[in-house]
Amino acid sequence: xxxxxxxxxxxxxxxxxxxxxxxGGALRRxxxxxxxxxxxxxxxxxxxxxxxxxxxxxxxxAALDYGYRTLRLKAAPSQAAALALYRSVGYEPTEARxxxxxxxYFEKRLS
Numbered sequence: 525x526x527x528x529x530x531x532x533x534x535x536x537x538x539x540x541x542x543x544x545x546x547x548g549g550a551l552r553r554x555x556x557x558x559x560x561x562x563x564x565x566x567x568x569x570x571x572x573x574x575x576x577x578x579x580x581x582x583x584x585x586a587a588l589d590y591g592y593r594t595l596r597l598k599a600a601p602s603q604a605a606a607l608a609l610y611r612s613v614g615y616e617p618t619e620a621r622x623x624x625x626x627x628x629y630f631e632k633r634l635s
Contacts, residue, residue, distance in 0.1 A: 528552045534559075535586040537579050547575035551583045551595075559592035564606065576609055584634065593634050598627040 529536045533553040539546045549564040561583055566576045587595055597615065599606045607628070615630035 531586075532590055534590075535583060536563075537582050539575050539579060541570075546570040546573075547579050549576075549579040549583055551586055551590075553590075553592075554596065557591065557593045559587045559590070559595050561595055561597040564597070571605065576606070577613070580609065580613060584632075588634055595632045595634060596629065598629050600626050601628055 528534050529550045529552055535551045536548070537550070538548040545567060547564075547566040547570060550562050551559050552562060554560050561580065564576060564579065566579075584595065595615075596618070597610065599610065601607075610630050613632070615632045618629045618631045
């Protein structure tokens with residue numbers, strides 16, 4: 525596993541139902557006080573059941589534990605469900621980065 529995805533700077537979360545992997549995601553350090561959510565994924569048959577929301581909540585809690593005050597992430601414009609999830613929990617498009625290549629960039633201040 526990539527060392528930047530393990531404590532005390534990162535985390536890797538996997539949700540399983542029995543033998544089946546349902547969702548996952550990772551947190552890594554970008555700079556002092558700033559982390560990045562990446563590798564968010566939900567199995568096609570598990571979508572719409574809240575697994576991604578749970579993974580994101582665990583990663584955000586880990587980020588607070590590690591002292592991050594800002595989280596960033598990116599998603600492709602075609603990922604409508606992911607974009608809706610991120611916006612629904614407070615991630616906002618970043619003007620500085622906007623659409624770069626095939627991605628939209630978002631940021632959230634943690635409290």
